[in-house]
Every structure is written in structure tokens, then in C-alpha cells.
Amino acid sequence: MNDQTILHIKNLEISLKTGHKILNGVDLAIRPGRVLGVIGESGAGKSMLGSAIAATLPRGLAISRGSIDFDGLTLTDMNAKTRRDLLGRDIGFIPQEPMSALNPSLTIGHQICHHLARIGLRTAQSREDRAVELFSEVGLDRPRDLLKSYPHQLSGGMLQRVLIAMAFASHPRLVIADEPTTALDVTIQQKVVELIARMRETHNTSVLFITHDLQLAAEVCDDVAVLYAGRIVETGAARRIIEAPMHPYSRCLNLATPNLSGPKARLMILPGTMPSPLERTVMTGCEFAPRCPLAETRCHSSRPALEEIVAGHHSACHWPERSGMIAPPATSAEQVVPTLGSAMILQAKGLGKAYRQHDWLGRVRRVEALRELNFEVREGEFVGIVGESGSGKSSLTKMIVGLEDVTSGTLEVVGMDRATTPRERFFDKVQLVFQDPQSALNPRRTIGSLVTQALEARDSQPSAAERKDMVAALLAKVMLPPDVAGRFSDQLSGGQKQRVNIARALCSNPRLLIADEIVSGLDVSVQAQILELLRELRNEVGFSLLLISHDLAVVRHVCDRTLVMCKGEIVEQGPVEEVFANPQHPYTRQLVAAALGPVVVGR
Amino acid sequence: MMRKKFRLPDLGLVIGGSLVGLVLICGVFAPWIAPYHPNDQELLYILAPPVWADGGSAAHLFGTDSLGRDTLSRMIYGARTAMTVAAVASLGAMLLGAFFAHLAGYFGGWVDWIISRTVEVWLSFPPVVLSMLLITGLGIGIDKVILAIVLVDWTRFCRVLRSEVQVARGQDYVAFARLIGFSHLRVIMKEILPATLPMLITLLSLQMGISVVVEAILSFVAMGVPSDVPAWGQMIADARIDMYGAPWGLALPIAAIFVTVLSFNLFGDGLRRTLDPRHAANRGT
Numbered sequence: 105m106n107d108q109t110i111l112h113i114k115n116l117e118i119s120l121k122t123g124h125k126i127l128n129g130v131d132l133a134i135r136p137g138r139v140l141g142v143i144g145e146s147g148a149g150k151s152m153l154g155s156a157i158a159a160t161l162p163r164g165l166a167i168s169r170g171s172i173d174f175d176g177l178t179l180t181d182m183n184a185k186t187r188r189d190l191l192g193r194d195i196g197f198i199p200q201e202p203m204s205a206l207n208p209s210l211t212i213g214h215q216i217c218h219h220l221a222r223i224g225l226r227t228a229q230s231r232e233d234r235a236v237e238l239f240s241e242v243g244l245d246r247p248r249d250l251l252k253s254y255p256h257q258l259s260g261g262m263l264q265r266v267l268i269a270m271a272f273a274s275h276p277r278l279v280i281a282d283e284p285t286t287a288l289d290v291t292i293q294q295k296v297v298e299l300i301a302r303m304r305e306t307h308n309t310s311v312l313f314i315t316h317d318l319q320l321a322a323e324v325c326d327d328v329a330v331l332y333a334g335r336i337v338e339t340g341a342a343r344r345i346i347e348a349p350m351h352p353y354s355r356c357l358n359l360a361t362p363n364l365s366g367p368k369a370r371l372m373i374l375p376g377t378m379p380s381p382l383e384r385t386v387m388t389g390c391e392f393a394p395r396c397p398l399a400e401t402r403c404h405s406s407r408p409a410l411e412e413i414v415a416g417h418h419s420a421c422h423w424p425e426r427s428g429m430i431a432p433p434a435t436s437a438e439q440v441v442p443t444l445g446s447a448m449i450l451q452a453k454g455l456g457k458a459y460r461q462h463d464w465l466g467r468v469r470r471v472e473a474l475r476e477l478n479f480e481v482r483e484g485e486f487v488g489i490v491g492e493s494g495s496g497k498s499s500l501t502k503m504i505v506g507l508e509d510v511t512s513g514t515l516e517v518v519g520m521d522r523a524t525t526p527r528e529r530f531f532d533k534v535q536l537v538f539q540d541p542q543s544a545l546n547p548r549r550t551i552g553s554l555v556t557q558a559l560e561a562r563d564s565q566p567s568a569a570e571r572k573d574m575v576a577a578l579l580a581k582v583m584l585p586p587d588v589a590g591r592f593s594d595q596l597s598g599g600q601k602q603r604v605n606i607a608r609a610l611c612s613n614p615r616l617l618i619a620d621e622i623v624s625g626l627d628v629s630v631q632a633q634i635l636e637l638l639r640e641l642r643n644e645v646g647f648s649l650l651l652i653s654h655d656l657a658v659v660r661h662v663c664d665r666t667l668v669m670c671k672g673e674i675v676e677q678g679p680v681e682e683v684f685a686n687p688q689h690p691y692t693r694q695l696v697a698a699a700l701g702p703v704v705v706g707r
Numbered sequence: 708m709m710r711k712k713f714r715l716p717d718l719g720l721v722i723g724g725s726l727v728g729l730v731l732i733c734g735v736f737a738p739w740i741a742p743y744h745p746n747d748q749e750l751l752y753i754l755a756p757p758v759w760a761d762g763g764s765a766a767h768l769f770g771t772d773s774l775g776r777d778t779l780s781r782m783i784y785g786a787r788t789a790m791t792v793a794a795v796a797s798l799g800a801m802l803l804g805a806f807f808a809h810l811a812g813y814f815g816g817w818v819d820w821i822i823s824r825t826v827e828v829w830l831s832f833p834p835v836v837l838s839m840l841l842i843t844g845l846g847i848g849i850d851k852v853i854l855a856i857v858l859v860d861w862t863r864f865c866r867v868l869r870s871e872v873q874v875a876r877g878q879d880y881v882a883f884a885r886l887i888g889f890s891h892l893r894v895i896m897k898e899i900l901p902a903t904l905p906m907l908i909t910l911l912s913l914q915m916g917i918s919v920v921v922e923a924i925l926s927f928v929a930m931g932v933p934s935d936v937p938a939w940g941q942m943i944a945d946a947r948i949d950m951y952g953a954p955w956g957l958a959l960p961i962a963a964i965f966v967t968v969l970s971f972n973l974f975g976d977g978l979r980r981t982l983d984p985r986h987a988a989n990r991g992t
Contacts, residue, residue, distance in 0.1 A: 505886055531888035544879035548901045560897075561888035612887065 109133040109173075110277050110310040111157070116170035118152050118161065124381035126165060127152050128334045131410070134278065134327075139304060139311040141325030141342060143318060143357075145627040146598075147378050148331040150314050154282045157312075158197065159187055175277055193223045196271030196309075198281040198300070202263035202288075206255040213251030216270055223274040238269040241306075242299055261292035265299065272303045279304075282314045289492040290654060294698040297324055316627060318361050322346040330354045333378050333391040336410060340417035348428065350419040352396045355427045360632035362661035364684060364699050369432045370639075371632035371661070377597050390421070398426050445483025447519070449616050449648040450504065452477045454513035457499050473499045474672045477513070481616070486642065486649040488659030488680065490695065491669035497652050500669075501618050504650070505536050518615050531561065535609035539621040541601035545593040551604055552589035555579065558611040574611070581644065582607040582637060599630035603637065610645060618650045623658060631658070638662050656699045660684055668692045720977025726970030730963075733783045734790035741780035742768075745937040749775040754953040772942070772956050773949055782963055784937040789967065791849060792922040796856035797914040803857060804864025805907060809895050811865070812872025823869070826862045834859050835924060842930045852931050856918050863917075864910055868903055875902040905982030909975050916971030923964050939964050 111134045118127040127149045134140045144150040155161045157172055157179065172179040174195065179187060191197075199205040206215055216238070217231040225231045232251065239247030242265045255263060264284065271279050281300060285293040301324060304311050315321050321328050325342040330353065338351040349355040359372030376395045384391055393403040402422055410420040421427065455477040461469045474496045481487045491497050502508040504517060506527055515522040518533045538544035545554055552575040559566055559574070566574070576586045582603040593601055602622060609617055619638075623631040638649065639662060653659050659666050660680045668676040668689065675689040687693045733740060749771065756763045757770040757778070769778035811822035841855040875881065876899065884894045925931035926940030934941070939960040946956035 507882065507885075528888060531886065534886075536883070536886055538879040538883065540879060544883060546878075546880040546898055546901075557884070558887040561893075608883070 108135060110136050110175055111312065112173040113153070113156075114171050114173065116153075116156065116172065117168050118149070118156060118165055119168040120381060121164050121166075124385055125168075126334055126381055127156075128384075130170070130331075130334075130336055132329055132336070132339075134310045134312060136277070136310055137304070137308045138327060139301075139313055139325045141313045141315060141321035141328040142331055143315060143321050143328055144331035145316060145357075145378060145629060147333075147380070149334045150316075150331050151282055154197075154280045154312070154314055157195065157280060158191060159184070192219065193274045194277050196274070196276040196279040198264070198267055198271050198279060198284040200283040200286055202260055202267050203255070205267055206263060208255050210254075211251065212253055212255065212258070212266055216251070216266065216273075219270050220273060234273070235269075238273055239266070241272075242266075242269045242303070243295075244269075259292075260288050261296065264288060264292075264296050268296070268299055268303060272307055272309065275307050276309055278310045278312065280312045280314070283316070284313075285320065286316075290656075291492065291694055291698045293320075300324065318346060318357055318628065330357075333384055334381070335391060335420065336418075337392065337421070338417075338419045339410070340414075340419075344414075344417055350413050350417060350424040350427055351392075351421050352398050352427050352430055353392050355430045356395075356397070357628055359430065359432045360629050362632075362635065362655075362657040364657045364660055364696070368661065371636050372430070372432050373633050373636055374629045377599075397430050398423060447483040448480050448516065449483050449485070449518055450479075450481035450650070451516040452479050452513065453515075454478065455503075455510065455515050456512035457496075457503060457508065458511045472672060474503075477674055479667055479674060479677060481648050481650060483615070484642075484646055484648055485665065486638075486651065486663040488663035488666040489650065489652045489669060490654065490656055490659055490666060492654060492695075494671070495669040496672040497669055498620065499672075501536065501620050501650075501652060504616075504618060505534055506530055532558070532612040533615045535612065535614040535617050537605055537609045537617060537619040537622050540625065541593070541598065541605045544605055545601060545608075547593055549592075550589065551575075551579075551591055551593065551596070554593070554604060555589075555607045556611055557608060578607040578611060581610060581641065597630075598626055599633055602626065602630070602634055606634075606637065606641075610641070610647075613645070614647055616648050616650065618652070620652045621654065622651075624654065635661055656684060656695060668695065717977040717981050719973040720981055723970040723973030723975070723977055726966060727974050730786050730967050730970070731790055734787040737783045737787045741777075741783040743777040743780040745776060745781045745784040746935060747776065747780075749777075751775070754949055754956070756953065757955050757959075760955065769959055770953070770955055772945055773953075774945075778942075778956060778959055781937040781942055782939070782960060785939040785942060785960065785963065786967075788849065788926075788932055788936055788938045789919050789922055789964075792852055792856065793915040793918040793971075796853040796860070796918045796922075797911055799853065799857035800860040800914060800918075801864050801907065801911050804861035805868055805903075807861070808865045808868035809872050809899065809903075812869040813876055813891070813895055813899060815873075815876075819869075822865065826865050829862045830866075835921070838921060838925065839928070839930055842925060847930060847933055849932050849936065852922055852925055855925070856921050859921075860914060860917065863914065864907075867910060868906060871903045871906050872899055875899045878902075905979070908982065909979040912971055912975035912978055916968040916975070919964060919967050919971070 113130055113132040116127055116130040117125060119125045130153070132140065142150045142153060152161065156167060167180060171181070174190065206212070213232070213235065216235045217228070220231040220234055225234055235251060236247040239250055244250055244262060244265050258266070284300065285296050288296060297320065300311065303309070313321065313325055322342055327340065328342045328345045329336050329339040330345065330351065332353050338345060338349065338354050345354055346358065349358060356372050356374050360374065362371060374395045379387060379391055388407065389404040390407055393399040396403065408420045408422045410418045413419050413424050455474065456472065457474040459471045459473055461471055477500070489497055489500070499508065503510055503515060503522070506522065510523045517530060520529060555578045556571050556574050559571065575589050579586055579589060584600060584603050584607070588596065588600070593604065596604065623634050626634065635658065651659060651663055663680055665678065666680050666683050667674050668683065668691065670691045676683060676687065676692045683692060684696055687696050752767060752771045753775045754773055755767050755771040758765055758768050763770060767777050767779070769782065771777055772781070807822050811819040838855040838859050841858060842851055845851040845854060881894060881898050884898050889897070922931055922938065923940035923943070926938040927944045929944065931940060932938045942960040943957060946953065950957050
């Protein structure tokens, strides 16, 4: 690395008070005008990097070794005041959730002008003019009116633009973007990424781009560092790491990500979980070794150092050249597409849903959430629903499971009319897998009691022994060890919780399973496990699936057919390959284009 | 796997709990602990100072009051009154408040509206005045005091628990329980109550402290228990007249109230900290 660096993190180590290391020996350098991506799954310590630079490490964590140099100054040696002056002026931040980053009780103008005053704009008029100028630069319409609006009046994408404008207002040398697009819809995500790239170019700013999304990193970044269990396992040019990784972990991550084009392969499943800081302290070998498909005895006993493999490409592996040998599990012969039954599991004709809203005078206004939906799901069929927030996906699920009433049209579920049939008849036939396993699992019940909870509602109670057998069978179905039955949900990892969630829904042998964004909060490797699990279950247990997701690749990977929803209407439906390869409706085209990524911006 | 980790028990819980236990033992075993009957008079020993003051004697450790009754015995019997009222009244207020809180929080809509407005109207009365009004109407006696406290203080439970129920109600596991066909009653008992129970227990402990104070206030103004039943508030009222000559007669029952309420509050706070699910989450991974 040459000496012309904006940010140079040297041998950084962040530890807990107990001495367990969160980050260990991290070396990173960003040159002017470059974008460095830091990729990692949750628990890898990637957000700690941003916090360490901003001096906002959570309580109980401290930098125990190493230093952070910014533009020739050592941040870690500075006193709090000089460091604070630097932040916001020379180092900008783009937060993960724009909705919570702005004060809801102050106008946008107030907040941005406050920031501009801090970076040295003296008069009110100059601040306002600069704000307007910045807003036009990030592509916000009617910037003058925006100054007077409050954060809740703007959409997430607009707020993120405001925050980007603020981050770049002072022509900072460095901008830290911590998952800036995670909370946004796909099409808006795209625009935000393009915007960051453009701002980077006009201001010649370096960007530290923290993300969990491999595809996104490939689009945005020049260089990428892959973080695993607090260590950097691979660094190098973004393209190279995504296309020809030299570390088994990067390769596995790559194979675990479903894609929207190219042949449908099975996803790579990494066994186990990332070691916690506690477990890492006792490990002598490579942290990835227990999960690595290539690991040999040497990997468990000695830790490989980060070494240069090719010019500019570093990897911490004893056998970096073997990484390419890791192949996705073969699409085995028995993976035949199950023949679809002729019975209709779900049939909607002219289905609509309208809500009545009262304003403060009591005047009633009808809001149509769903209009004229016509679709069907056949027995054994996996159907995906894609659409952005506000498209009416959740209203539809609520209607199917019976949490909301049908207001127009007909909805037949498992051959019975939802509106007229008593609720009890649907209980065993339709099940919902909730999005957030944290909230969906009662923390006060054991896993065993959770997965067989559906039995409690029946008239005839099975004996304790029968119930125990059922628990074991259900846990085996979702590939969980039988000994988790006695534990509580807070003792499980996110992926395990989601499996319990699925097992619970399968308890009553439902004919229709509705999965509402079940992988959206999960890491890439965990997502792969759940998606493969769904495909496995399809062969074993016969049920139809309605998978709701904002991620087109996920739908393509699991489903046969897809519906595309926009503003309460189905704009397109058909077999996944057809819809995604040859989208007809402009909205679908926009979605697919956003998901495929731009023709590499700003390079 | 699970590893038993030794954690220092909560200090407030231990101190508060043991003091509460002590007062409770005094109340339950009063006839065996107390050296004299609380209403026995010894007219030769009027306003005797406690044993540590000048002229005190070991026969009456805490001295005697203006009618020659043993202060220590009266305090021990007073604990019995205080504890009966605290336990029964708080439990009653809890049951009534929790019932309406779960109804309001779970069903929402107009049920919630009616219950919440009722609670608000109820709370707008000054609590002490309301309880005195009730006693005036009901007459005096331990059971009347208990009833008055229940009718005044159920709103406290209802208010706090209602929001707790609403939080639990919003969880997906409650929606799931409905989807597999649990009845409303079953959902409340099996899914929601376990989640609100820690708060319920904590509130109960704090309410017991409040009940002790209310009982003391009512007996002080002679609207609590009948005069032949010893109570701390009554002792304060009796000792008030000779306050300058015999300050101990006043100070000791006040100290008893103070210690009891403080220990209930410490105990309640300790319970809240210990039962907090965020602490329970540290059960190892």
C-alpha cells in the first residue's frame, strides 16, 4: 500500500472488558477517491469499524491495540474535542436507517442548516442557499419546500438523499456508509447507490462502504475486504473477490447467494455458525476452519496470516488457490420438480380490500389497499409474491390467513370460501411463517412446546410421549438436533429460530404455507440454509407455498411461479424464469433491472 | 451448552425481602412474640421511656403509651394489621386491575376506550379523599379498609398493565396462537399472562408498601380499624398529644411504617430487575 492514504487502520483490535476480542488485527487503507467495501455477516464486527472511527463504540468495548490514521492524523490519539471537529466536517456518515437518523420534531431545513452552521457557514442566507444547492445535487425536487417539511412527510429514499447531502456538504475526505441501503426498497436502493457513486466522483471523496450484500459490494466498491469473526480474511479488487475469490469463506458466501440470472444451482450451505468472541479466544487455528469444506488438520492448529497471493490481492488461507475447487452441491437427480396436483389450494377472483379511515371530524374515507386480484395456487405449487413496501403484500397474507376480512370479490382457500366458512375449519390447513422469529416465538415456552403448540388447540390431547415423538420428528424435518427441544428461543441463533418457526407451522400438516419475508433479516449463509430447507421440505412434505419477498433472486430460487404486485394490483404473473428473464410490465422491468444491478456505475 | 453462572443476587431484593419477611413473621406470630397483650394496661407505668433512655426498664423494652400499654407489643400486633391489609388489599387491587387491564389491552377498540376512560375519571379523584369517602359510607373495620384500598388502587394496576398487555398483544406469537385456533381466554392465559406476570408481581410488591401507608393514614384519622385493634397509624395518633414529653411513642411506629414501606419498595425494585426478561436473556447460549 502506498503512503497516499486517506484512512489507514493499523492492526486495530477492539476488545470487551473481559479481554475477548471483537476485532483482531485489522489492517485497512483507503486511497483518495476510492470506495472500500467491508463485507461481513452479522457478528463479524463490521459495524465496529465505523464506530471506532466515530468514537461511538458501545459501552464495554474499547480499542485495545492499533491505531486509526486519518489524513496524516492519528484519530486514536486525539482528544475528544479535536476529534469531534473532524467528524462531520472531514468525515461524513451515512446511517443505516434514515428514518431514525433525523429528529422527527424538527424541520429538515432546521437540521441541515444546523449542520451547515457547524461546518462553518456563517449567515442564515448562505446556509439556506447551500442546502438548496445540495438538495438539487442529490436529485431532490423542489428543494426550497423540502426545507420546511418534517422527516415523517418524506419517504425513506428521500430521507436517505437528505442524509447523503448532509454527509457530503462539507466536501469531506472520507464518508462512512454503514449499510446505507438495507432499510430501503430495491428500486430506491439502486438510486441511492448510484447517488453515492456520483457524489464520490464529483467530490473526490473516499468511501468506506459497510455491507452484508455481496452483489451490492461488487457494484459499488473498488476494493473489498471480507471480514470473518473479527479478522480480515481477504482483501483485493472488488471484481476479483466476487468473481475469483482466494479464500474459502468468500467463495462459500458467493455460492450461498441466490442469483437472478444464470443457471439455477443449489445454494452452498455452511455448517455451524460463526464462532463468538468467547469461542474465538480458545481457537488456535483459522477461525473459519470448523466450517470450511477444505479444512485440514493444519488449519485447526495454526492460523494463516494475511498474505499477498497476486498483486493487490491478499488472503488469509493456507491453501488460497484451492478456493476455486469448492463447488456448489450438485443438483442431484432426485431433485425433480414435484408434479403439481390439479386441486386448487388458493383461488382469488376479483379480490379486493378496502379500509375505512376516519379523520378527526369522523368523516369516513375508503382506502383501497388491494384491487381486482385474480390468481391461483395449485396443490404442491410454490408461488412467490414480489413487490415493494406499500404494494399490499401483507394485506393479502392477512386476508388469506383470516386476520382481515375480504371486502370484495371471492377468496377460496383449500376449497372453502374464506368469507363464509367458519374460522375453525382453516386452522390446520393454512399456516403462516412469520417474518421476525424473535417476535414469533414466545420466549417463555421451550422449543419443544413451541413446535407442537398447534396440538394444544385440539380437543384430543396427545400423550406426553406422543408429543415428544412429534417434537423429535418435526425438529428432524427442519434439521435441528433433538436436544434443542428443551431450550428457550433466546438460546438459539437467528437461523435456528427461523427453523423452529417453520417446524411449528408444519406441525399440523398444512396444505398451504405462507412465508412472509422469512429470510429478509437473515445473513447470506443462514438465508441459504433456510431456502435449501424449503426446497428439501417440498420433496418430503407435500404443501403449497406462498413466498412473499422483496428479493427477486430468492423467489426465483425457490418458486415455480411468481406474482408481481404494485400499488395493490397484480401487474404481472407467470413462471419465474419467464417473468424475470423477459419482464413485460414496466414495473417488473424496473424491479429486475434494479436487482440485476447497474452497468457498473462510476467506474 | 448451558453453564450455571454464579451471579450476585440483587442487593435490594435481599435486604428488602428479609425485612419484609421479618415484619411478616411479626404479624403472623404476634401472640407468641409480643411480651404483653396489646390492650393490657398498666396504669402505674404510663408513658414509660424505652429501655435505652433514662428511666427505661427491661420490662417494657419500647416503653408504654399514655394508657400504660406496652409499645413493643402494640407495634408487633400493628404489624399484623398492616400486613393483613397490605396483602389482601394489594392482591384484590391486583386481581381487579389485572382483569380490566387484560381486557382493555387485549381487545382494544371500544372495550379499551371504556376501561381507559373509566380509569382516567377514577384517577382524577384524590386517592386519600376517595378512600375516606368510602370509609364514611362503609363504616370502619379491617375489611372496609381493604375494600376501600382495592376500589381506589386497582386503577394503578390497570394503567401500567394495559400497556404491557398491548406490547405482548403485538407480538407475532400471539397472532400465531390465534391462527392455530386458541380461544381468546386461552391466548390471554397461556401467551399474554406469562409475559405480564413479572410486571404484575413487581407492581404487587410496590402496592403493598402503598397499602401500608394508606392503612396508617386511615387509622390515624380514626377511619381505619376499630380502636381495640392495634394499628401503627392509631399509635401515632395516640402519641401525638404527648409528643414533647414522650417522643419515642411517636417515633417508633413512624419508624415501623418507614422501614416496612422502604423494604417493600426495595423488594419491588429488586424483583423488577431480577424478573426483567433482558436479564433472563443471559441464560447462556
